[in-house]
Amino acid sequence: MLFNSFHFLIFFPIVTTLYFMLPHRFRWGLLLAASCYFYMAFIPQYILILFITITVDYFAGIGIESAQGNRKRWLLIASIVANVGMLAFFKYFNFANENISALAGFIGWNYPIENLEIILPIGLSFHIFQSLSYTIEVYRGNQKAERHFGYLALYVMFYPQLVAGPIERPQNVLHQLHEEHRFEYQRVADGLKWMAWGMFKKVVIADRMALFVNPIYDSPTGHEGPALAFATIAFAIQIYCDFSGYSDIAFGSAQVMGIRLMKNFNHPYFAKSISEFWRRWHISLSTWFRDYVYIPLGGNRAGMRRMALNLLITFLVSGLWHGANWTFIIWGALHGAYIVINGLTEPLWTRLRNVGFAKRFYPALDGISHLTTFGLVCFAWIFFRASSVTDAFYISTHLFSGWSGFISQSVKLIQEGIQTGFWGVVNGFFASVNTLSDLTRSEITLSVVALFILLYIEIRQYRGNFMEQFNLKRPVIRYVVYSLLITAILVLGTSYTGVAKAFIYFQF
């Protein structure tokens, strides 16, 4: 079930109402049943995969807690193998098989194994990682083994974060599931506000950006630098609004029921370095890889070279986690390289910034850092979004072509417009945008307005707790704003284009 569907619009109030009506002892059952229903709205039979991993981890958790020494380690390994094996089979088998087959063809070997006709279960990488974090934390002694199968199943399957995270840790969520949560006005209202804001980001901004991105990325060879660059920036906005929008809806819907999930995004595009970007982007996954891959590999404890290698490995695995495609691996490798270079040059930058006269240029240096970081992130997004490595290389090598033609044409169009007054300038602007994309003027205008709203809210949130400040405003203002937000979600969506609207991260 998609959050941005009418199905969910009916599902959510029914489940929430029943949740508050039922005595606490029955609530886990209701939430588990609702989560099963939520998941089975996609491909029902894949619920069995979840059942298998939960069962394995349930017994592994209890076994690990009571075992010692090697037996304890072997139980953890069994759990990891079962979980990763499931992921390997459904997500990576065909990818590996295709590559082996291509290699075999290259050396003239008749490779007999065909690809499997399987569909990747929705959100598999998310719930496998969440399930794994449970057994690892029990192994580390940070979490007691859960004896109630239902609660463990609910921890893995809790519907707000089932298909696209945040990837939670048992220490944060399991105890909250056991606790009784009463209806509290402010908490419920704030949860709904998070949901509405997330929905706005997804439906009004991300889906609208897709109208610009998809035609260009679907056939990049027909486009020059300006269109490719704008589409890449639009994709950066699209994926942020899509994924953080999903996370806000997940956070809000869980908060309504009294469960506080971790925040998955913290204004990542305001980061001044790549390492800061990764502390702000998909935080639950970054910290998962930090805690369960990077640190166990040795982290930064074994010298600079080893640290660089560990970082590269971690980001390559992160790329592969996102998708079984070379484009994602290159995306991961790029970020790995960025972060290694970032780590190596950081002491130099710190020293430079501390030189007396440099302090006068702090705002400019900060601006350059913001832009450089955003530029590097956008460049990597090319590989994330492109359908193939060939397309990605075409886009990245043509980013700087055709700019002079575009600029001179745009200047000419606007200059011509100036001669005929205000509407002439407006026409010139739209004509200039239409040299990149054939969106209508309403789509362009709504995109620009929505982006200004996003930027305003992001800056306000970045500088302080915007929601708390907003809650202090006069009720009339607040309710008009809420109503406008909901109306915008209804009337400014892009369903009218007939383009599919699933969340990008569902595919992972």
Add this chain to the structure above:
Amino acid sequence: MANSLLKFLRKLLFVTLLVALMVGWIFFATRPDDKHLYQASLLKSRLLKETPSPRIIVVGGSNVAFGIDSELMELELGIPVINDGLHVALGIAPLNEIKSFLQPGDIVIISLEYYNFTDDPSFYGQPQYLADWVEFSPERIWYIHEPYRQMPSIYTIMLQRKINRQLNYYLYGFSYGAGRNFYSGDQFNEHGDFIGHLGQNNQQFAIADSVYPINNIEGAYIFLEEFNQFALSKGATVFYEAQAHRQTNCERTGKKDLDRFFNRLKTRTTIPLLTNLDQLCLPDEYFYDTP
């Protein structure tokens, strides 16, 4: 908790009312686009309602709207002919509309496009187009396949299209729609034939390549047969006329696929076919596109 819940419900009701006001204002204040091609659907509905029986109703997509000369047919056959073809994306919704107007003695000729047989949405109609069709005549919501399930998306799309249309109207300096050329609702004759392209130098426009896979949509044949039985129960007769195909397209689609399509029509429905496979592939030069 009771106080907290009451406070919440009171505020929720207030916000819901405000949203309903805003949405209602957008919904009722924005009129349908009077130059839209689907404006002609009102003429077609009127013809279905007012033309006395017996009559011939030809229904399909733009292949029918652009492709037949109802006036000539009427002259030759001596009974009124209604061209109820409009747009392929409406799928079978116009067929459901016809059901309400069928009278004894009516002859219905169905000529769906091959595109309708590519997948379910193409057969039952695509929401973004159905929304425009319903906007012209609200009771048409009941002619849509699974109306209760489709209603939320149809009305949401309708609202979104209204907003975009109104914004475009202002942003294009009140000239929005000029780019649609003669594809307008006022370019139909009194039989429902599209005539806007007549007299234009259309031959210079090569027809776009558009060969669609003809898939086995199980519901399609069930629907057609149910329609046939319904028409028979009303004393009407139904025929199926396969869409004419360019020779090149016939070759691309493949004889096997076309054979299979004809066989399915013959074996799964009892609707008599007016065309056989040998007659539907016509020389390329018979076809042209419009600007």
